[in-house]
Amino acid sequence: MKKIEMSNTQLFFLIIGFLLGTTSVLNPAAAAQQDSWLAFILGWIGGLLLLLIYVSITILNPGKTLVDILLETFGKFFGTVVSIIYIWYFIHLAAVVLRFFGEYMVTVLYPETPVVFIIICLMLGVAYAVRSGLEVTVRTNELLMPILILLETTLSLSLIGMYNFNHFLPFLEQGFGPILKTALTGVMVPYGENIVLLMVFPFINKKEELRKTSFLAFIAAGVLFLAILVRDLLTLGPEMLKKASFPSDISAKLIPGIQIDPIVAATLVISGGIKISICTYAAVMAISQLLKLDDYNVFVLPVTAIIVSISIWSYDSYIHGVQWIPQEWTMYSFPFQVIIPVILLVISLFKRYSKSKEHFR
Amino acid sequence: MKKALKKCIIFLNICFLIFITSGCWNNHDITDVSIAVAAGLDKTEDDTIELTLQLVKPAVVRARKYGGFEESAVSVFSSTGDMVFQAVRNILSSVNKKVYFGHLQLIVIGEELAREGISDILDFFERDHEINPKAYVIIAKGTTARKVLHANSKLETIPAIHITSLLENDIALPKINKKMLFDLLRETSHKGHDITIGVIEIEEKDGADKELLVGDMKVTGTAVFKKDKLVGWLDPAETRGYLLVADKVKSGIINIPDPLTEEGRKIAIEIIRSRGKRDVLIQDGHIILSIEIEAIGNIGEQQSVKDIITIEKGKMLAEQLNDAIKKNVKEVIEISQKKFKSDIYGFGQIVHIKYPDYWKQIKDNWDYEFSNATVDIQVTSTIKRPGLITQPTRPQ
Structure with a gap:
């Protein structure tokens, strides 16, 4: 396999882009209304713990991707089975993100375009990016991500005149129940999806700085998310925030004196594209590693085709989708995001412990 | 041969891009x-x-x-x-x-x-x-x-x-x-x-x-x-009273009677800045709607002959302006309380924000509570400048 080089800055922007994904327009915590910021912060802390687990797994197994680690810990047979399940998860995740991208475009910008067409157009770009290799994807992302951050900041700043701080109140009106529920969803979507990055982490140049870089990126993405969420809450108010299909779009439409709401779609193409690319990359990479092949290019087109079809089949309508994500999708992701990584961490720690004990003798 | 093929593919790609990027x-x-x-x-x-x-x-x-x-x-x-x-x-x-x-x-x-x-x-x-x-x-x-x-x-x-x-x-x-x-x-x-x-x-x-x-x-x-x-x-005058409370007045003219000269003479005050604050207080189970208005104005026009630029007379003018605004505001809030029973100022929202538990008890008959609440109006106005002249020109 050819050597892949990735600098720390590139990983930093990659994590930000990956986390923003399509979640930036969906406003993951909107269900908690005026307390959504609190739900978001709780979810963010939970996500930080998960990230700690993922990074520790990589550090305990230096230079190994998720598939290598799985094969090593669970043995050849079970390792292969679990890897195949993970490959399915990566593909499914890419499909879900892709579908939400399509739903946004169809609802807001192109109401008469079939969603398949939009999905295929984005997926062609993604396939090209994945075929060109991780380095190219990551470098493109490094170029685009500052633009995205600039655009989001511009949107948030230009709405400052519309902010109404009363929308934070009354604090804790519904009690902690809905907040915790929203926060739990927030841990799974998008933070738990960081598990995909275990396929990317081993390629970083300075391995000793992995922990620092990923946490910095996580904090930066959290701040960016919070800026988006607070902007939507303060401009729209809790009631509108809850009922809007895509809150970011409505708040962008309210920018006084100028009509720049398509910027939201532009940010979505950047961050959604990166997230889908990384998921696709992880899937094809995992397949080629399982089959011990040097080149994963053969798998790119089949896998993209599968992702497109799954994204169409995964649910019938937007309404189905929004209900399905917090209810079933989070339950379904739980083993991938929490249970298996925790088992991996425990076994890795145990191995390390016994190894060091041997060494000590 | 291979080069020609590559060129061909690039050409096809460009054609394809023309179709997919040129419009929705x-x-x-x-x-x-x-x-x-x-x-x-x-x-x-x-x-x-x-x-x-x-x-x-x-x-x-x-x-x-x-x-x-x-x-x-x-x-x-x-x-x-x-x-x-x-x-x-x-x-x-x-x-x-x-x-x-x-x-x-x-x-x-x-x-x-x-x-x-x-x-x-x-x-x-x-x-x-x-x-x-x-x-x-x-x-x-x-x-x-x-x-x-x-x-x-x-x-x-x-x-x-x-x-x-x-x-x-x-x-x-x-x-x-x-x-x-x-x-x-x-x-x-x-x-x-x-x-x-x-x-x-x-x-x-x-x-x-x-x-x-x-x-x-x-x-x-x-x-x-x-x-x-x-x-x-x-009506238009009542609308002004409503907008003053709703904090939506940016600039406007309020005519006040001249406190110094005979009946019928007026002074026009140009409001250059105004701030309306609404609040709700609950004292012994009684709801008090409190309205605070701060207005800053200049003298825009004067009908009387007297020189009004002294500190005491300036204060008198400010008093007159206070009364005029207060009367205007009071009239509108009475209409909304008694005639329409409609909370156009959003006092209910303030109760909801400030006293969420109390709001849960009264939200179903908020109309009744609102129309029977006591209203407390405070107006503070300042008159800043007389304009280019300090005395009106009159035949001597």
């Missing part, structure tokens, strides 16, 4: 759409909704810009339907090109329809992706939206733009209640907040057969709603 699926050229600038909604006699659209003729707008072109730059069409969207589609039986709503500036709602409730008809405007939430909403008082949109303008090429720019005069004339579609929807969804919308009405005309112009109409005054149903009106 339902691409319409600007010449193939009719651009709606204003929409009017009325109730017909047989209980359907009548939609009136003011459509722009871009070629005429351009020609009139260079003068000497008498044709009207807009054409007005109407259609009916059970619901708004149906009426929007039915209009295509008379309009030849598909209507584009992206430039909609104004939504006029007829009085009759407003009395039956507006939230049903506004749903389309909130849901459709083309509609700009920054469009203004206005109620046609004593007339129909259809008639308002049929009026022509002598000042603007597009009559709807004339009306919206009249609404934007609210920065200098605090009798105009300008309401954006989005703000209206947001206020409707707030708990404990009844809505108000600006008003357009036709003034008396000289000749009966004269063509109606936007200049013959005025946009001052306010329509008061309870939930989403129109219940009554505030």
